[in-house]
Amino acid sequence: MSSVKTLLSRLAVLRERISISPVLLTVLSIAFVFSVDNSTFWDISRDVFSGHLLSLAGFMGAVFCLTLAAFSLFAYPWTVKPFLISMLILAAMTSYYVDTLGIIVDRDMIQNVMVTTVAESRHLITPGYITHIIVFGVLPALIVMWVPIRPQTRIRAAVTPIVTFVVSLALAAGLLMSDLKSYASILRERKDFMSSYQPGAPLVGAIRYAKMMSRSANLVLTSTGTDARGGSAYDAPQKPMLTVVVAGETARAQNFSLNGYGVDTNPELSKLPIINFSNTQSCGTATAVSLPCMFSKYSRDDYSFEKGTSTENVLDVFGHAGLQVEWWDNNTGDKAIAARFKTRRFNDLTDPEFCATGECIDGIFLEPLKDYIASIKQDTVLVLHQIGSHGPTYYQRYPAAFERFTPACRTAEFKKCTPQEITNAYDNTIAYTDQILAQTIKMLAANEALATSLLYVSDHGESLGERGLYLHGAPYFMAPDTQTHVPMLLWMSDAFRTRFGIDESCVAEQKDKPLSHDNLFHSLLGMLDINTAERNPDLDIFASCKTNTEVAKI
Incomplete structure (x- = not known):
């Protein structure tokens, strides 16, 4: 003392x-x-x-x-x-x-x-x-x-x-x-x-x-696509349509074995009749930018926070056309994309199987989704916003039983892990996403009363130590390809292809062509046969692949 x-x-x-x-x-x-x-x-x-x-x-x-x-x-x-x-x-x-x-x-x-x-x-x-x-x-x-x-x-x-x-x-x-x-x-x-x-x-x-x-504080919301209407796919009584749009999180295309990655991270999806678009670029390098941008009508070059905040997006166009729209979130929210629609949050539940760490892994979607699919009576678009591969705690994004690639980094401090351990943990998240998507597709395929489809695209990629960079959010001018090259894939049931007149082999011909988030707004409208002056056929990957050409010729 x-x-x-x-x-x-x-x-x-x-x-x-x-x-x-x-x-x-x-x-x-x-x-x-x-x-x-x-x-x-x-x-x-x-x-x-x-x-x-x-x-x-x-x-x-x-x-x-x-x-x-x-x-x-x-x-x-x-x-x-x-x-x-x-x-x-x-x-x-x-x-x-x-x-x-x-x-x-x-x-x-x-x-x-x-x-x-x-x-x-x-x-x-x-x-x-x-x-x-x-x-x-x-x-x-x-x-x-x-x-x-x-x-x-x-x-x-x-x-x-x-x-x-x-x-x-x-x-x-x-x-x-x-x-x-x-x-x-x-x-x-x-x-x-x-x-x-x-x-x-x-x-x-x-x-x-x-x-x-x-x-952006006092911006007034501008309507988009108020002229939207369903094409001939909606003229006669049909099986109700359910399209599930999965907004992935932090998945980079380089670690999808569907794209030639040397580790089998897509064992389940590779068994399914999907179209894998191997050359897709993101709008941004972080969720706050990419997510609202990819659902907006603006291209990456034209998009800004102010435009995204003050302009309705593709979900609003679906609403104007009379479709039911819903957003399920297991991430940080919908960024006001679904502000005019019903939303459900899954990231703060107390489920002991899927939410043991205080956050929920994406398996939390599956049981409610099974019941939801069975309840569909009208044409519906459901968006699932995943937690996906969000870091740095990759090891918390999948069940312990899914740790296939070992040893895996089990800390948020990357300096305590080897490069291979970091990659292994990340690859485990991709393999788990593969499992979730495959199970979702199988549930959709099993319901013969609906015309179903699933479109998956990640919001941005991730750096795993290349050039000394980790995580994501790098300014786009200097962002490496690992943060901007994202996976995108499509599955359609026979009933969906028939109702919407889609030539699957024609769509598959575009699987290796340069695409980006710029295509999403217009392609979703084309895919679901929604006619509006807002749709740009040049950015619609389905425009030239319709056996019913009404939507293609707008």
Whole structure:
């Protein structure tokens, strides 16, 4: 006890002797973040400026000065500590994921964070993450809190930050102008460079996210396809139609054995008469972007959050045409896609077989689906939104008995697993999805009273350590093919093909052609013989494969 009192007494004496100006405290804090929270940024800079030490020094000096200019706006005695503490914590939080998983904290990633669930996000709060936050965030923040601010006159306190801002900007401009042509080329060609800078990148992302949400706050919903009507497939009394659209999660095409992968991850689907579309690209690299985009009428190039929020989607068009629509969710929600329809949530149930970890695996759909299929009396579209292969806890996405590929990584901290263990765990999730899809198809096929079909497409892919990247959500401009190349497959019953006049062999001819989420809106309308001016035949993979050509000739 006496030693503790002595230490506290000495710290008190030291604190009385030490005082620091707000600007100097800001400079030291930036220097700390610059040096310890930017490992990826420095790694990229060494690659970019290899052999050009003076150019590297000039650019880094400019970045430091630009950061100081921005931070100096808060370098007043009454704001400097709260601001710097928040920046230290932020940089520690984001740098962990950037340096260990290779992710980029941009606007889309912040959007993902804002719409995720507690159950999903808790897997990313690992012991390694907490330790990192304490060492590189909390402890420096405590030092900032402890250091006294040097007393200043009101004029000096008010003027110094402004002078610092002006001088810092001037220095940054001078350093950049010293080799502007090279720097401009680097920033143009290596967009991942500044995207890895902490805390600059997440701050810019947060500002862009706030602007996006502000712009969309008062948008009015625009109707889509109000002219929709059923074609000749609906003219006479028919067997009721049930189409199940399965929105997959984090499944990448490279790990489907249907696409030539060397591990048998699709043993059940390979036995069924499906059409596997092997060359399909996603609209985005994360659910918050891809899911609403793939159901919208917009192409990836035209889509934006504001457009998706303010425009009805393909489910609304089905509703306008008189179809029954329902959404079942075992993920983070429907992102307002099914806002005008009945929805059921499955991810927070207490089923001991499928929900033992506090989240539910996709087997939770099967028993309710069996009863639902038996209840269908009218033409229906049902969307199943899977948890699929969502990481990092792949081992929690399938039953223990389904751990076919071993040893499998059984932690959210990938650094504790070998690359093969991570891949094995992920492959187990794909094999489980294979099982769920196959069982669903068999249930649909067994009901002869309905005309049934199933279309499966994943929202985005996943990185498993290639090029140092893990998980998903990379900006599309730098996203690897593993995050954008997604599986898509189709199954149709005989009754469905007959009613909707679909030439299956004709559709199968497109199985290896370049397709994307851009095709989904238009192809679903064509597949279900829904006539509307919104359908673009050029993007409808069924347009040239109809024996009943009414929908094809619009």
